[in-house]
Amino acid sequence: MRFERRDHPSRGLTLAAPLVAILAALLGAGVLIAIAGANPLEAYRLILKGALGSRLGFSEMLTRATPLILTGLAAAVAFRARLWNIGGEGQFYMGALAVAAFGMIPAIAALPAPLAILFCLIAGAVAGMVLLLLPLGLRLKFGVDEVVTTLLLNFVAVLFVSLMIEGPMKDPLAFGWPQSVPVPDSALLPKLLERTRLHAGLVIAVVMAVTVWWIQSRTVFGMRARAAGLNPRAASFAGVPLGRTLIMVACLSGGMAGLAGAIEVMGVKGYVSTDLSPNYGYSGIIIAMLANLSALGVIAAALFSAVMFVGADSMSRALGIPSYIADVTVALSLLTMLVAIFLTQYRIRK
Amino acid sequence: MSTLLDILSSIGMWEAVLRIATPLIFGTLGVLLCERVGVLNLGIEGIMTFGAMVGWLTVYSGGDLWTGMLAAAAAGALFGLLHALMTVPLGLSQHVTGLGITLFASSLSYYIFRLAVPTASSPPTVEPFRPIEIPGLSDIPFVGQVLFSQTPPTYLALALVVLLAWGLYRTPLGLALRMTGENPHAADAQGIDPILLRIGAIMGGSALMAMGGAFLTLAAFNSFFPTMVQGRGWICVALVVFASWKPARALLGALLFAFFDAFQLRLQTVVDGVPYQLFLMLPYLLSILALILMARRARVPQALMQPYRRGER
Numbered sequence: 001m002r003f004e005r006r007d008h009p010s011r012g013l014t015l016a017a018p019l020v021a022i023l024a025a026l027l028g029a030g031v032l033i034a035i036a037g038a039n040p041l042e043a044y045r046l047i048l049k050g051a052l053g054s055r056l057g058f059s060e061m062l063t064r065a066t067p068l069i070l071t072g073l074a075a076a077v078a079f080r081a082r083l084w085n086i087g088g089e090g091q092f093y094m095g096a097l098a099v100a101a102f103g104m105i106p107a108i109a110a111l112p113a114p115l116a117i118l119f120c121l122i123a124g125a126v127a128g129m130v131l132l133l134l135p136l137g138l139r140l141k142f143g144v145d146e147v148v149t150t151l152l153l154n155f156v157a158v159l160f161v162s163l164m165i166e167g168p169m170k171d172p173l174a175f176g177w178p179q180s181v182p183v184p185d186s187a188l189l190p191k192l193l194e195r196t197r198l199h200a201g202l203v204i205a206v207v208m209a210v211t212v213w214w215i216q217s218r219t220v221f222g223m224r225a226r227a228a229g230l231n232p233r234a235a236s237f238a239g240v241p242l243g244r245t246l247i248m249v250a251c252l253s254g255g256m257a258g259l260a261g262a263i264e265v266m267g268v269k270g271y272v273s274t275d276l277s278p279n280y281g282y283s284g285i286i287i288a289m290l291a292n293l294s295a296l297g298v299i300a301a302a303l304f305s306a307v308m309f310v311g312a313d314s315m316s317r318a319l320g321i322p323s324y325i326a327d328v329t330v331a332l333s334l335l336t337m338l339v340a341i342f343l344t345q346y347r348i349r350k
Numbered sequence: 351m352s353t354l355l356d357i358l359s360s361i362g363m364w365e366a367v368l369r370i371a372t373p374l375i376f377g378t379l380g381v382l383l384c385e386r387v388g389v390l391n392l393g394i395e396g397i398m399t400f401g402a403m404v405g406w407l408t409v410y411s412g413g414d415l416w417t418g419m420l421a422a423a424a425a426g427a428l429f430g431l432l433h434a435l436m437t438v439p440l441g442l443s444q445h446v447t448g449l450g451i452t453l454f455a456s457s458l459s460y461y462i463f464r465l466a467v468p469t470a471s472s473p474p475t476v477e478p479f480r481p482i483e484i485p486g487l488s489d490i491p492f493v494g495q496v497l498f499s500q501t502p503p504t505y506l507a508l509a510l511v512v513l514l515a516w517g518l519y520r521t522p523l524g525l526a527l528r529m530t531g532e533n534p535h536a537a538d539a540q541g542i543d544p545i546l547l548r549i550g551a552i553m554g555g556s557a558l559m560a561m562g563g564a565f566l567t568l569a570a571f572n573s574f575f576p577t578m579v580q581g582r583g584w585i586c587v588a589l590v591v592f593a594s595w596k597p598a599r600a601l602l603g604a605l606l607f608a609f610f611d612a613f614q615l616r617l618q619t620v621v622d623g624v625p626y627q628l629f630l631m632l633p634y635l636l637s638i639l640a641l642i643l644m645a646r647r648a649r650v651p652q653a654l655m656q657p658y659r660r661g662e663r
């Protein structure tokens with residue numbers, strides 16, 4: 001048996017790949033559900049019902065999808081240029097912390113809402129950028145592989161958040177819980193739906209996805225970033241400034257992850273704690289791959305993950321299956337997606 | 351100043367260095383074995399978590415401690431096989447596959463753990479490995495007390511360093527493995543099957559990683575809890591660069607690293623006014639520093655991260 005490269009992967013196959021991958025992952029997870037003693041079909045029905053079957057469930061699902069779209073974009077943008085940013089989790093936390101820190105400045109808190117929100121969003125994005133520019137600087141200057149440094153910085157970032165919210169940014173009114181001073185009302189994102197947690201961050205996330213898609217497909221920078229990823233030597237030979245392109249990619253990628261953290265604080269929590277993110281940064285990597293690194297595809301992939309996560313919570317309560325099944329399914333879909341993409345590019349010959 | 355000397359001259363401190371180093375030794379040897387044949391294995395973090403869970407679960411449900419270690423190794427080898435099949439014959443991205451394995455293996459560990467222990471506020475414990483005193487040797491003051499009062503897996507880890515160093519540099523198989531990581535085409539021309547060797551080495555390396563995880567639940571602690579690996583896997587990946595892909599230096603790196611970790615733990619208790627988080631950051635910052643120091647000097651296996659397809663250049 002050997003593999004032969006297809007000349008042109010057909011469009012149909014490329015579009016079918018994520019669906020086949022998700023189906024395969026659901027099949028695999030179904031076996032685990034069956035082992036735990038429940039009917040997989042019933043479990044999946046309850047997951048869908050939990051995430052889509054009610055106004056509350058649906059709004060929770062969209063609330064969950066919001067940060068996932070942004071962290072998914074962060075990974076997609078970086079991976080396209082072969083910048084291995086695995087530090088989305090840390091950048092998310094730095095973005096969140098920056099918002100809380102900015103909110104403590106009286107002059108910011110006193111601004112009218114739209115301005116306060118804008119400043120806080122920018123602060124969050126910049127904080128995320130900084131945490132990615134550090135490891136990129138190490139790569140460009142010393143040749144240090146960014147995979148491991150971005151991974152290690154995730155732990156440093158969370159410890160830094162912990163240090164700040166138990167120290168200078170601690171909320172004195174939180175009964176000793178380690179959490180930051182709350183963000184001022186003027187910096188809170190408006191709600192989209194009454195009596196739910198759904199907030200305007202979703203609109204920001206979708207606008208960002210469209211913007212990133214536009215940047216990637218319609219600008220010189222987007223083309224250069226892609227070229228740098230496909231073949232850095234050829235790109236450099238063709239006059240693409242590699243270092244500068246990577247720095248811009250890092251700003252975009254780190255900025256998206258930082259924005260995700262900022263929006264989660266301004267839209268949902270209102271303060272920072274070290275349990276702000278249920279692995280949003282790492283999930284972003286899966287979402288980017290499921291989307292085949294396409295910015296618009298990220299929206300769909302984030303919705304799929306959000307349905308799994310929110311639905312699994314209510315399914316877990318009904319059937320007693322650990323809600324970790326959602327994490328398993330989503331992670332498994334990353335592996336099946338890799339194989340599915342391979343099969344769109346190669347055919348198997350005897 | 352005298353407290354610093356007290357810390358450095360205490361037997362407990364140096365015993366702790368070896369104990370803290372043990373999972374890192376298993377892990378770095380595992381990473382080293384994979385990378386020496388040319389494959390990056392970022393599955394380590396998840397494989398260690400899974401090994402920790404399987405080791406614990408085996409002992410919790412009645413197996414003895416060595417069965418637990420063995421079960422962890424077998425589970426690790428299985429994840430290694432998955433990683434190998436995806437990255438070697440299919441040649442998929444080693445970065446993304448490894449991260450996928452990490453996310454899959456760790457969430458699967460938590461899922462299985464929750465199935466085994468549906469409701470428990472504190473994780474159930476097992477009876478862990480006890481330190482074994484080696485008659486005669488353990489009575490040597492200081493050195494003997496530090497070196498020869500460890501748990502059996504620590505001795506195993508130290509023996510594995512020697513075994514791997516000898517195997518890689520003194521046996522035909524070791525030569526074939528190194529050749530596969532440097533130039534698989536040349537290896538193939540010599541009648542060596544690079545695909546098979548890579549798959550085997552990744553499985554072996556992943557088994558070692560899982561044993562490092564099992565050490566955490568069966569010797570260092572006595573229970574399993576989510577996120578217990580705490581980035582140790584990533585630290586191992588950094589240590590292998592620091593060690594320039596040599597087993598003896600990997601041991602040195604792990605010991606040096608464990609020294610700083612044991613030292614900061616003790617320093618925390620005597621130094622006032624410094625937030626404890628700064629101490630906890632040290633291991634990660636030190637790993638980054640090690641990478642910076644060695645990045646240009648380390649001798650990377652030449653075919654690292656290059657998939658091999660026969661007849662393709």
